[in-house]
Amino acid sequence: xxxxxxxxxxxxxxxxxxxxxxxxxxxxxxxxxxxxxxxxxxxxxxxxxxxxxxxxxxxxxxxxxxxxxxxxxxxxxxxxxxxxxxxxxxxxxxxxxxxxxxxxxxxxxxxxxxxxxxxxxxxxxxxxxxxxxxxxxxxxxxxxxxxxxxxxxxxxxxxxxxxxxxxxxxxxxxxxxxxxxxxxxxxxxxxxxxxxxxxxxxxxxxxxxxxxxxxxxxxxxxxxxxxxxxxxxxxxxxxxxxxxxxxxxxxxxxxxxxxxxxxxxxxxxxxxxxxxxxxxxxxxxxxxxxxxxxxxxxxxxxxxxxxxxxxxxxx
Numbered sequence: 001x002x003x004x005x006x007x008x009x010x011x012x013x014x015x016x017x018x019x020x021x022x023x024x025x026x027x028x029x030x031x032x033x034x035x036x037x038x039x040x041x042x043x044x045x046x047x048x049x050x051x052x053x054x055x056x057x058x059x060x061x062x063x064x065x066x067x068x069x070x071x072x073x074x075x076x077x078x079x080x081x082x083x084x085x086x087x088x089x090x091x092x093x094x095x096x097x098x099x100x101x102x103x104x105x106x107x108x109x110x111x112x113x114x115x116x117x118x119x120x121x122x123x124x125x126x127x128x129x130x131x132x133x134x135x136x137x138x139x140x141x142x143x144x145x146x147x148x149x150x151x152x153x154x155x156x157x158x159x160x161x162x163x164x165x166x167x168x169x170x171x172x173x174x175x176x177x178x179x180x181x182x183x184x185x186x187x188x189x190x191x192x193x194x195x196x197x198x199x200x201x202x203x204x205x206x207x208x209x210x211x212x213x214x215x216x217x218x219x220x221x222x223x224x225x226x227x228x229x230x231x232x233x234x235x236x237x238x239x240x241x242x243x244x245x246x247x248x249x250x251x252x253x254x255x256x257x258x259x260x261x262x263x264x265x266x267x268x269x270x271x272x273x274x275x276x277x278x279x280x281x282x283x284x285x286x287x288x289x290x291x292x293x294x295x296x297x298x299x300x301x302x303x304x305x306x307x308x309x310x311x312x313x314x315x
Contacts, residue, residue, distance in 0.1 A: 001080075001083060001084040001087075001088050001089060001090065001091055002089065002090045002091070003080065003090070003091050003093065004090060004091070004092045004093070005093060005094060005095070006094055006095075007094070007112070007116040007117070010052075010090070010092050010116065010117060011116065011118075013050075013090055014050050014052075014090070014117075014118055016118075017049070017050050017118065018049050018050070018118045018119070018120035019044075019049055019050040019051070019052045019090075019117055019118055019119055019120060019121075020040055020043040020044040020047065020049040020050070020051050020052065020119075020120065020121040020122075020123065021040075021052045021053075021054060021113070021117060021119045021121070021122050021123070022036050022037070022039075022040045022052075022053055022054070022122070022123045022124065023053075023054040023055070023122075023124060023128065023130070024036070024054075024055060024124075024125060024128065025055060025056075025059055025167070026053060026055050026079060026083070027059070027072055027073050027074055027079070027167045028073035028074055028167050028170055028186060029074065029079065029082040029083065029086075029186075030073075030165055030166075030167065030170060030185050030186050030187065031158045031160065031165045031185055031186070031187050032125065032157055032158040032164070032165040032166065034086070034187060035155060035158050036123060036124075036125060036155055037053070037083075037086050037088065039123050039153065039155055040053070040088070040123050041086070041087060041088070043121045043123060043153070044089070044121075047120065047121060049120055049121060050089045050090060051087075051088050051089045051090070052088070052089060052090045052091075052092050052117065053083055053088050053090070053091050053092065054092045054093070054094075054117070055079070055091070055092075055093050056093065056094060056095070056096035056100070057076060057093050057094075057095060057096065058095075058096055059072075059096065060096055060101070060134075062096075062218070063096045063097070063101065064101070066218065069218065070167070070168070070171060070221075071171060071217060071218070071219040071220055071221035072217050072218075072219075072221065073167055073170060073171065073174075073190075073221055075193075075194075075215065075216035075217055076093075076216070077193070077216065078193055092117070101132070102132055103131060103132060104131055104132055105130070105131035105132070105135055105136040105140050106144075107131075108130055108131045108136060109136075109140070109141065109144045109148070110144070110148065113150075114144075114148045114150065119150045120149075120150050120151070121150065121151045121153065122141060122145075122150055122151065122152050122153065123153045123154075123155060124138060124141070124152070124153070124154055124155070125154070125155055125157065126138075126154055126155070126156055126157055127157070128154075138152065138154055160184065160185060165185050169185065170182055170185050170186065170221075171221050173185070174190065174221045174222040175221070175222070177224065177280035179277055179278070179279060179280060189276045189277065189278070190222070190276070190277050191274050191275055191276040191277065192213070192215060192220075192222075192244070192257055192274075192275050192277070193213075193232075193272060193273060193274040193275065194213040194214045194215050194216055194257065194272065194273070195213065195214055195270065195271070195272050195273075196211045196212065196213055196268045196269050196270060196271050196272075196273060197212050197213070197214050197269070198212070198269065199212035199256070199258070208260045208294075208297050208301070209260070209265075210243075210258040210259055210260045211258070211259045211260075211261065211268045211271075211273060212256055212257070212258055213256070213257040213258070213259065213273060213275065214256075215255065215256075215257055217255075219255065220244055220255045220257075222244055222277065223244050223245045223255070223283070223284055224243075224244060224245065224280050224281070224282060224283050224284055225241065225242070225243050225244075225280070225281045225282050225283075225284065225300050226241070226242045226243075226244070226277045226278065226279065226280050226281060226304075227239075227240075227241060227277075227278045227279045227281060227303070227304035227307040227308050228240050228241065228242040228259060228275050228276060228277055228278055228304070229275075229276045229278060229308070230259060230261050230273055230274070230275055230276075231273065231274045231276070232271055232272055232273040232274050233261070233264065233266070233268065233271065233273065238261045238262060238263070238264055239261075239262045239263075239304070239305065239308045240259050240260055240261040240262050240275075240304070241259075241260050241262075241281070241300050241301050241303075241304035242257060242258065242259040242260070242275055242277070243256075243257075243258045243284065244256075244257050244258075244284075245284035246284070257275065259273070259275055260297075260301065262301075262304075262305065278307065278308060279304075279307045279308075281300055281303050281304060281307070282300070
């Protein structure tokens, strides 16, 4: 899969070819997104088109209200890797800025989609809106489709247990610690990834040297203490226990993912790790002192080993 960050780059990649296109945030690449991508690949294959996913960075919600924007399920790199695994030809991800925010519905269709991207088959979800103040609808696209020689196909939302599959619903499940339900809607277990950075190195003084991972998100969609599995160290998958939060006992600043990897003692600085959340053990709390924190860390590690080996935790 190729990446284009502007229209000029997209035009070079398509080299005059027409495209099958879908547009959206694609945060999480959940079952609803996967249905769109399957339809996109089918349309591209049947018509000999280039399959293209269009999204924005930052997201429009992050641009307009960065402090209130929902936490991302996937950072940019994770979204790119998940899309690449689906077999899409091109990920077109222009910057969302003032110019893009103010583009009219008509210019979005004719200048961007038709002239810029060469759309032949446009596949969108049932909640898709676009253009200045999100005024554009599927009806606007369909009205423009015939004279501009492109087809608009609307895909209904995927429904699971009576409710629409959405990134918002998955965020709520993560906040509740419902990892199994989250995995069902994603089609895979939920994971976080990032590069191991230097921290305060407090964990090693307490007997728990942790890998501190920069998440690449403004906020995290999940917090607490978890039994986890870790990939990216070598060819093996390692068990571990992880904390996601602000570390209130030591007056931490910002959200950090800290992972204690069981039965491993090597240097992890600079490595990019993927941490899969298997089970939530507890919420993050502030302890009176480091002794109390260490005692709880001992219990957390024991609980994580039990969960990862048996699938359940009984006290």
